[in-house]
Amino acid sequence: MQKPEFIAGNELAFIDYMSRVRAKKGRVALVTHSDLDGLVSGRVANEVLRADFVKFIDYIDLNQYLVNELRELKVDFVVFTDLNIENSQIIKDISEFAEVLIIDHHRFIEDINYERIVFLNAQGFCAGYLCYYLFSKIQNLEVFDWLVVCSCLSDWLFVKNEEWIKVVYRKYGFDFKIENNTFKNSRIWEIQEDLSFSILYFRPNLKRVSDQIGKNIGQIGDLKKYADEVKKEAKKALERFSKESLIIGGVYFWEISSKYPVKEIVVNILSMEQPNTTFIVAEKRGEYYKISARRQNKNVDLPKLMKYLTQGFKNSSAGGHIPAAGANFPSEYYEEFKKRLRNLKLFTSFSVQSNI
Secondary structure (H helix, E strand, O other): OOOOOOOEOOHHHHHHHHHHHHHOOOOEEEEEEOOHHHHHHHHHHHHHHOOOEEEEEOHHHOOHHHHHHHHHOOOOEEEEEOOOOOOHHHHHHHOOOOEEEEEEOOOOOOOOOEOOEEEEEOOOOOHHHHHHHHHOOOOOOHHHHHHHHHHHHHOOOOOOOHHHHHHHHHHOOOOOOOHHHHHHOOHHHHHHHHHHHHHHHHOOOOHHHHOOOOOOOOOOOOHHHHHHHHHHHHHHHHHHHHHHOEEEOOEEEEEEOOOOOOHHHHHHHHHHHOOOOOEEEEEEEOOEEEEEEEOOOOOEOHHHHHHHHOOOOOOOEEEEEOOEEEEEEEHHHHHHHHHHHHOOOHHHHOEOOOOO
16 A cells, blocks of 8 residues: 655554544544545544544535534544645634544645644545555455545546555456546446445435445445436536536636536536646535536646635635635625636636746
């Protein structure tokens, strides 16, 4: 297994934290992201943690309401996986009544390793893989290797641990080659798709998905039939994109409306087909807009772009990875978001090589 290089925290701090979790009879809460990487990292971590409370959230849900909920549950330990922590005060507030562990892979502003907070971050690996690597030091988790590979594929983070993924592919009778996306010609890729689509069907009740995942490859219960419904919706959305999308500020922009939240699936497919193009897809959910941005050739710093487009928006969040980022903000800011986009100088201000 490829050893991640942690740029925040270290393995010893993780072992020390887990020794306290296992030594005490305190209540444990596990909070993870509501996508496939979040589901996998949470599933792997919870095989060891056996948490008393599990919650799937979006980035915007890292707020005072969550702090109050965890406090009322009287938890002693809180473990976060695959969540980009922008407001460190939220974590510090939780640390007043519980010890906190954060395992993540997003770019971060502040190293929040403080008293009662252990923060581990490694770039270039998905959270599912990081949890698999770390928790395997406590318990043998090899039965979930196929599931962790699904997580790597869904986040398109499979370069740094390519050799390990090749071993897993061969174990199940497949060949992993990055060239021309030939790794898609496998049952593992199909499982990843079924899991990703079923998450969209059941969101936010992702416990329904997690509970279906067994220890044998492809053991996902009846999730495929729900995934197929979402696939049909995504196909319709892609057909509409070609007719309804606009070019604003040098990017392809589209506001999607659909029965299921297929925004990320659609923008992923588009960016894979046209890696040198920037795509931004917006979707209104309740009183918020959710934004997904993609550019696969990594020439544009998308987290930086999302933060610029939402700067000053109250109750908002933005972040991600250079080729894939997102944002959430109240609907009252939508027109301002589009205005900023129209005035965008994409390749001068947000080039990966730029220091602006």
